[in-house]
Amino acid sequence: MVKKAVLATPAELPGEAVQAERFEKARSAQATAVLEDYVELIDDLLASDGEARPTDIARRLGVTHATAIKTITRLKREGLATSKLYRGVFLTPEGHGLADRVRSRHRLVVDLLRAVGVPEDCAELDAEGIEHHVSDVALAAFARFLKRQSP
């Protein structure tokens, strides 16, 4: 290393440890993103169709059924879902709770995007990726902001 980089611009270049933590957090959020998507979708399908079948899940997510089944296996391993052979997928209480949190977070993100002027289609589209990275603190701020806007 040549220079120790004693922070020429402290506001913009955060300390190494701090920055590393940010990336670490983003990575771990990403690791659960897929699980969250599956759980929310399964919950939707259970509510609307009364059942959530691997093939339907796969079609909705835009992946092959083989991929869906593999991820469902992971859901079961993590205690979020159960499935009976040829009888579809179900959520455990933990899975259901997660689905609820994910869904309300998704709505809040979409609402906020709309409130700051993002077109509806775009808001839905972007929210799908954004939602997994919004912390509870930010969510609370979103809720306050929305209440202030339209009380």
Place this chain on the structure above:
Amino acid sequence: MVKKAVLATPAELPGEAVQAERFEKARSAQATAVLEDYVELIDDLLASDGEARPTDIARRLGVTHATAIKTITRLKREGLATSKLYRGVFLTPEGHGLADRVRSRHRLVVDLLRAVGVPEDCAELDAEGIEHHVSDVALAAFARFLKRQSP
């Protein structure tokens, strides 16, 4: 399949194809997220230190140097960076352009989060994950919103 689910709640349950596209888009955004992080960081290091060494990059990202080197190899393969043995990493014009776009997007996201009331620390933390999923259309909306707020 039991029921065709003729959209009991059209506003909430989008068509299969539409929904699949959303997930597909989020997945592809995620695929480039790591590259974007590396490129932005390398650009920062080049600006502040005059060089970007694998070990520094690794420390900043919170990964081992082996991981960093492997991803740098991918950057080179994708035409975003170059590197000379033991001489650090450099960005191609494409890499530099990407870094600029990523940085301005990052700032805009942080500013928006701040503007809707998210605490500063939290805004920085969340932006790291969010930024990769914000479309140009949404970014434009953010910019308009911010201009309206503080003209």
Place this chain on the structure above:
DNA sequence: CATAATATGTAGCTTTGGCTACATCATTTT
């Protein structure tokens, strides 16, 4: 200059989440 410390690179392993191809089970149609 020789040695220690640090940086860099390579090899090989793991998990995740994609995929295709093939096999089996269930349901619907003829």
Place this chain on the structure above:
DNA sequence: AAAATGATGTAGCCAAAGCTACATATTATG
């Protein structure tokens, strides 16, 4: 009832991004 269709499951492949462990090169230090 038999056959076709569609759903489900299994096996094996791939790439990405992490890791540890080891090897080598460079730089600093005694």
